[in-house]
Amino acid sequence: MGGLTTPVLFDLSKQTLRELNKALHGPLVPGTVYRVENPDGAHSIAVGINAPVEVHIEGHAGYYAAGMNMLATVVIYGNAGPGVAENMMSGRVDVTGFASGGAGASAHGGLLVIGGDAGLRCGISLKGGDIVVGGSVGSFSAFMAQAGNLVVCGDAGEGLGDSLYEAVVYVRGTIQSLGADAQVEPMAESDLATVSSLLGAAGISHPASDFKRVASARNLYHWNADANQEY
Amino acid sequence: MCGIVGLLLKNEALRPRLGELMVPMLIGMTERGPDSSGVAAFTTPVDCRFRKLSLYCADATFQWKHLEGLLSEAFEDVTVVIRANHGILTTASPVDGVRRWLQTAFPQVHVLSVGRAIDLYKDVGLPSEVSDRYAFPSLSGTHVVAHTRMATESAVTPANAHPYTAGEDWCLVHNGSLANPGSIRRKLEKVGAKFESDCDTEGACRYLHWRLDGGDTLEEALHHAFEDFDGFFTFLMGTHNKLALVRDPFACKPAVVAETDQYVAISSEFRSLAHLPDIRNANVFEPKPSEVYSWAV
Structure with a gap:
């Protein structure tokens, strides 16, 4: 981050969001740095980028910031509203403050780093992306998450990992409750390596051995009529 | 939403x-x-002897001054502050009596709120x-x-x-x-x-x-x-x-x-x-x- 090129400045108190996103959807020179001032909670800032550029958002963002990101690095110096980095395909999104609900929802790839807490449903339906949360996550996080990793340095709320597929959740603090078919499992060497690698990438220092592994018990993979909806 | x-x-x-x-x-x-x-x-809050009632009438031509005059004859220490088709009525008379009077004399006027502090417009x-x-x-x-x-x-x-x-x-x-x-x-x-x-x-x-x-x-x-x-x-x-x-x-x-x-x-x-x-x-x-x-x- 922080490339050597002079940043291209967008001031959202003077320019429209559409001008910014149109510029970010045009032919882009790899490595270009964009600086977005006065975001003031606008929705859909820097969505749908498909190029290796950097976008620095200097303040709080509203709904869906950096959604559908491919290849780009987007940094939000502040808080993010619902659905930050939803459906990210690749690249990286950093939020220095907190993120609201549905952070990283259905992300296929890339890395989402949230410095503070994340709200409810963080990493819902995760499809291969990685999420590192410096604080805690709200209830129903990683619901039906299919692939990828969610690393939580704080605590997790209710129903963590409900109906998980093959995504894995790592939690350093306490888990208020596990969702259906989610279970705490021993940390293997490969888990320690994954957590260390993701924490390193996020720039957060905790021993990987502090974390618990939560994964699918795989009982829901096969319908059991005798279970009477109890798992 | x-x-x-x-x-x-x-x-x-x-x-x-x-x-x-x-x-x-x-x-x-x-x-x-x-x-x-x-x-x-x-x-x-207004003094504890008083209550404020926020009133609304859909009719843009409603004669609020006329209402204020009649309210002043019927009740104690009445003032009405008018903003378009809302009025904030302040009175020292009991609220229930004012409500009943309004319902009978001016059924088109609705009471949106009552209290010592609240003023309501919608x-x-x-x-x-x-x-x-x-x-x-x-x-x-x-x-x-x-x-x-x-x-x-x-x-x-x-x-x-x-x-x-x-x-x-x-x-x-x-x-x-x-x-x-x-x-x-x-x-x-x-x-x-x-x-x-x-x-x-x-x-x-x-x-x-x-x-x-x-x-x-x-x-x-x-x-x-x-x-x-x-x-x-x-x-x-x-x-x-x-x-x-x-x-x-x-x-x-x-x-x-x-x-x-x-x-x-x-x-x-x-x-x-x-x-x-x-x-x-x-x-x-x-x-x-x-x-x-x-x-x-």
């Missing part, structure tokens, strides 16, 4: 600017609620239009509860606009929807509540007031609401000296709080807080589900 807005001014010097600070917050929530909007402004139209119509920037007071409505479950009418009130100096605005408003309404009608609109939110407002009136603390009343309300809600509530906020256990609807040593500001989204003074140094946080937050003047 709807927008909720609240502002409580800790700094007395800011209180004459309550409306001026609140209006951009309200207009900032236009996309969430373009159908109607409303404001409950809480002023320093109407259909874009927040900017409603704000201009009632000169919201000139409102002063200690705190305000406001709302922009996108109608989902009942018609776009002034009566279905928020805030809702019950009893004295109590109001509520709602972002969300309740799936069992009928059963809440029937339960309350059995204990004497009178409904004035079709909106699900009126039931929530009257339910909580009923619990509070029965001796519950706000936390206790909301605990019962979690059991009895089926649906989604972020509620912002106002009393003569407090703002209170709660989100449903699933946090389906958003809310953001910004607090400085000058004020507490609440909105559905940060974008309607961004203009507030010193917002960059405010403590900005997202309220947790099921937790009751309150701030006193």
Whole structure:
């Protein structure tokens, strides 16, 4: 981050969001740095980028910031509203403050780093992306998450990992409750390596051995009529 | 979808600017609620001998001065401050008698709120239009509860606009929807509540007031609401000296709080807080589900 090129400045108190996103959807020179001032909670800032550029958002963002990101690095110096980095395909999104609900929802790839807490449903339906949360996550996080990793340095709320597929959740603090078919499992060497690698990438220092592994018990993979909806 | 807005001014010097600070917050929530909007402004309470009644008449040609004259003949110490088709009536006479007189003599005039502190204005139209119509920037007071409505479950009418009130100096605005408003309404009608609109939110407002009136603390009343309300809600509530906020256990609807040593500001989204003074140094946080937050003047 922080490339050597002079940043291209967008001031959202003077320019429209559409001008910014149109510029970010045009032919882009790899490595270009964009600086977005006065975001003031606008929705859909820097969505749908498909190029290796950097976008620095200097303040709080509203709904869906950096959604559908491919290849780009987007940094939000502040808080993010619902659905930050939803459906990210690749690249990286950093939020220095907190993120609201549905952070990283259905992300296929890339890395989402949230410095503070994340709200409810963080990493819902995760499809291969990685999420590192410096604080805690709200209830129903990683619901039906299919692939990828969610690393939580704080605590997790209710129903963590409900109906998980093959995504894995790592939690350093306490888990208020596990969702259906989610279970705490021993940390293997490969888990320690994954957590260390993701924490390193996020720039957060905790021993990987502090974390618990939560994964699918795989009982829901096969319908059991005798279970009477109890798992 | 709807927008909720609240502002409580800790700094007395800011209180004459309550409306001026609140209006951009309200207009900032236009996309969430373009159908109607409303404001409950809480002023320093009038003397305990008096009550204020916020009155509304749909007829733009209604002769408020004529009403004021007749009220002055019938009741004690009457004043009426008129803003378009709303009037704030202050009187030393008992409220029940004034209500009965109005219902008989002027059935087209509706009582929107009663109390010593609350002044209420609500109407259909874009927040900017409603704000201009009632000169919201000139409102002063200690705190305000406001709302922009996108109608989902009942018609776009002034009566279905928020805030809702019950009893004295109590109001509520709602972002969300309740799936069992009928059963809440029937339960309350059995204990004497009178409904004035079709909106699900009126039931929530009257339910909580009923619990509070029965001796519950706000936390206790909301605990019962979690059991009895089926649906989604972020509620912002106002009393003569407090703002209170709660989100449903699933946090389906958003809310953001910004607090400085000058004020507490609440909105559905940060974008309607961004203009507030010193917002960059405010403590900005997202309220947790099921937790009751309150701030006193």
